[in-house]
Amino acid sequence: MPLSIVWRDSTDPDSYEEARTRRLFNRDIPKRYPIAVVYAGRESDIVDAVKLAIEKGCRVSVLSGGHSFPAWSIRDDAILLDLGNYTDMAFDQETGIVSASPSTTGHALNEFLIVKNRMFQVGHCPEVGIGGFLLAGGMGWNCNNWGWSSEQIVAIDAVTASGNLIQANAQQNSDLLWAAKGAGPGFPGIVTRFHLQTRPAPKVMRSSRYVYAMKDYTAAFSWILQVPFTDEDGVEAIVVGSYPSGMEEPCLTIALVGFGEDENTVEEGLQKAEKARPPGSLTHSVCTKTNLGELLESKAKAYPQGYRYCVDNAFLKNGANVVSVLELAFTTLPTKTSQVFWTGMKPCSRRQLPDMALSLQSDHFFALYAIWSHEGDDSNCKSWAGNVMKTIDTHSVGAYVGEFDFQVRRSKVWGNEQAKTLTEIQRRWDPDSRICGCLGLEDLGDADLMASKSK
Template sequence: MSFPAPSRHALPPNFPIIWKDDVGYDLARIGRVFNHRRPSRYPIAVVQPTNQDHVVEAVLLATKLGCRISIRSGGHSWAAWSVRDDAILIDFGKFNYFSVDDATGVASVSPSTTGRVINQLLEPHGRWFPGGHCPGVAVGGFLLQGGMGWNCKNWGWACENIVAIDVVTAEGRKLRCDKNQNTDLFWAARGAGPGFPAIVTRFHLQTLLRYSHVRDSTFVYPKENYRPALNWVLKISPTFDPDTEIAAIGSYVPGLEGVKTIIRFTTFKNSQEEAETALKPAHATAPPGANITALCTETSLSDQYDLQHAANPEGHRYRVDNCYIKNDADVASVMESAFMDLPTKKSFSLWYSMAPCSRRNHDAGSMQNMALSMQSDHYFAVYAVCETPAGDKECADWVRGIMVPASKQSPGAYLGDADFQERVSMYWNNENAQNLIHVLSKWDSRGLIAGYLNKGDTGSVEGLRSMVKSSWSPNLV
């Protein structure tokens, strides 16, 4: 399909648009995409707004041209959902806003604000926000899909801290959405992910009081100790200290031979004593056989971002997938192959403890007010990383070889580590999926927002319908 560029005189003066044939187009198209396995998809233009009126203008232009709108906040979607054929890409990279009300702790931020930046800006106010674990993940894509932020297992999903959003609708209207107005859009903003049927220009977030002491206990086990190590952490996680995040990682460790199982406890406290008390039950019960044991090590949020940044290096080609594992499954068996062998030295596997947060919907109905509705006690994801296209096939085969069998022990998956062109799963419970179809149809009946990128890129509502349909029977599209 080809779209004639309208006369540039029809646009407001200095409107920040780069057309396909302009110098700098390719940098604007993919320069901010984290995954270097770059897509062969070509938007007709890239708009780089610096204010909300630019976003309205981009929507009106797309309507006039009969093309779609795709959106980029931080560019960390693994599958590069922002890069779409026949679309105007709105890239929020130059749209920066931050303010905080010290009385309420509510921060207002632009969607491209990253986890590291929001926390640097909040630090002088004695506050913080549990954004994505990697420093460069922006709040835009992260919050819309739920957001597994720091200590999500206890403190809940990051999107539960959204107080309100400002949006531009698919008709170009500016709206505020919160629990009293435009409530269906507010509901969808917490879990719809890349199908959200409007463009968020500002998030209003309840920030949290800052913790002064971040401490980490790490146990590194050889392969042969995988089962005792995993079964130990599975047992102690659900009732562990409520300010402590727990994860198991299968990865290579510098200076050691072979893939290791790393069990990590990261606690957020206000004194050394509190941190030691929190981590003590892990120290007291850890099975023997660890290659390395580091107990209650001093760290900080900034150090943690550096670690995550090193574990997810820039300039690499990523292939990822995930599933929640059923609570009653033999979790160690389901994940075993992913913790035994990795396709490259930089690849890794993750088990992320989600209990007790995963049980709240059953107990208190706390998840009823948002689209996000899929979870279990066990989040399992794999990240295959290579440096050149030559490694792509091996990485893809490994990911598929792990996740296709694992998904048989799974109720569904998380949008954040998904690629709907590779494998489709259930991302919401049935009721919420049906409601989402309704909300998308209501707010974007013409399918202006590009939405879920499925095979064939069939558009927002159709994309969602096909995903919901295909995930009922066979998990593979």
């Protein structure tokens, strides 16, 4: 069957614009215009799209889930390869390995696995495709205890920049497997299928939630930082600054989720926080039964569709005064839909990472989400984000590439040696830069720039 293609110069403008933008989550749409949009419905379409790009002498960009906030996939004069119609999932009962195409969402993967009593660490937001999520490293549920989701990539199937379909695993093309674990948009190929090691679904999941007025910011934030959680507790802790539903003032929400096999152990972990909590919470709940489906549904409400987004993040130095460093971010939200959050990365942040492209982490991860409706608020919201990151920059060791925009600022997103290795891998597999890489960092050959720290 022929490729399904929408050409920029021979399609009516409305149809082209629909093809260019329809699957972008961030409605702050960039003014960049691909030469064509190819809808892939099967793996062979991806091969053919790359060969078409070679024939036309242009580049290829890839859209799997559409949740890249900088819209990495929308590139001038490239062929935009839309993987939304290419869906494939299979499970091997014997090995516990699930195979899934890049556009598979976290919600879909969870629904597929839960009936098999298995789990994979999908992203916190249910409609994010696993393609961009895993290539960035995968800060999935309970990452601080279970590690990064990309660590569970056993193999990938991929189309190379020369249009060949290959598999990369520990025995063959292992450099591409290395890159698939954290290269982000710097991956020099197109993944068509991830082979992922699942885990047994936790027998017990419990959540605790505390909401404080912002006047109690210091007391509440300091409290949760001091709770002595251990890896046996299996607790993920997140502190969110937002306007909760029904609240007219910004609040601090502490959300804890415990994962484990034994009810008493999980609840004892959450009780460590409960026993030490400061007075004055506006609402609170303790050790409530939950499941991953409920948690994903809750996260979807926090990141509404149809809005404009400006997003940034930082790994804070282990010794940073987190409460002080993040106070401006938490207390000056530009809109009622905006939010910021901190999450603790211990104990996994204290172990040596496996050898893979993902190579930055610390005890403290921070992210901001300016969220607004009207174009007229662009300047205010983006200025707020920029000002917050300026105050944080000197306390940062780098950023998570999955939610970073090289067009806006510079930050370290890989370790120095890993950046050099990634450059070598890209030169080896994509010497003509056929695959669009990191938007705003076009010359991946400059390893010093890739690894540079913003000043």
